[in-house]
Amino acid sequence: MIAPIEQSIALSHHLSLTAQIWGNADAPPLLALHGWLDNAGSYAYLAPILAQRWRVIALELPGHGHSGHLRAGASYHYLDYVSAVLAAVDVLQLERYVLLGHSLGAGIASLVAAAKPQRIDHLCLIEGLGPLGDDGSHTLQRFRDAFATPKANGKSLRRFRDIDQAISARTLASGLRGDLARPIVERGLLQTEDGWRWRSDSRLTRPSAARLAESQICALLAGIEAPTALLLANPVTPYLPTALMQARAGHVQRIAVDHLDGGHHLHLEHPQAVAAWIHAACP
Helix, strand or coil: CCCCEEEEEECCCCCEEEEEEECCCCCCEEEEECCCCCCHHHHCCCHHHHCCCCEEEEECCCCCCCCCCCCCCCCCCHHHHHHHHHHHHHHHCCCCEEEEEECHHHHHHHHHHHHCHHHEEEEEEECCCCCCCECCCCHHHHHHHHCCCHHHHCCCCCEECCHHHHHHHHHHHHCCCHHHHHHHHHHCEEEECCEEEECCCHHHHCCCCCCCEHHHHHHHHCCCCCCEEEEEEECCCCCCCHHHHHHHHCCCCCEEEEEEECCCCHHHHCHHHHHHHHHHHCC
């Protein structure tokens, strides 16, 4: 694999993000956002292909990968991710760019495109359109869970004897093949005196106190102006039901929806096919 360049992006005196960058510095920019508990390693196979045309910037979200964690007492919310991405875009001086997102990153990318439509050339979304919504059925319990004690909500930082054991744990949790999970796992680990542990902030596993209502999400999706392409896995990912995705896509002005056989991490399983889909979406 082509080795990327590592770049630190200072957003403030207390938070810096990290990005891995592939491609020529003078190529048009493509900003890529990864999924929940993933990192820039999620694009290790796709980015080198896209780098033949774009300068691919795989930004690691707060609390993920090598990016900084939020201060004590803070929580991770969708709208704060949007703010962090927009701040990083300003630091990177990206006036106009292609925006690519997977899963959580696709949800964030949708809102970034709605917030600053004049900056987005094309929007490409893999397995996600808008954030997780709220239909009211679990609002109260989710709210209470979010304010439970840290001991009840946070998961302990599990230690692994070696990288292979961590890869096995990731494949068991996600169903992703070991060779495909390796770039994410290797980048997501920190070596300690007694083994390896995840770099990601354990607070990422806590439930959010509140989610946007589905009506609010649809109103925001209507603000996306860039040509948009959505790629969904076949069979359908359980938390991305067909009816919901179709309803949300109906609010986006210009969107093409495609399907590809595979699992949730389509860009890792089929990088060549996903690259061809992105090229077709960005003529």
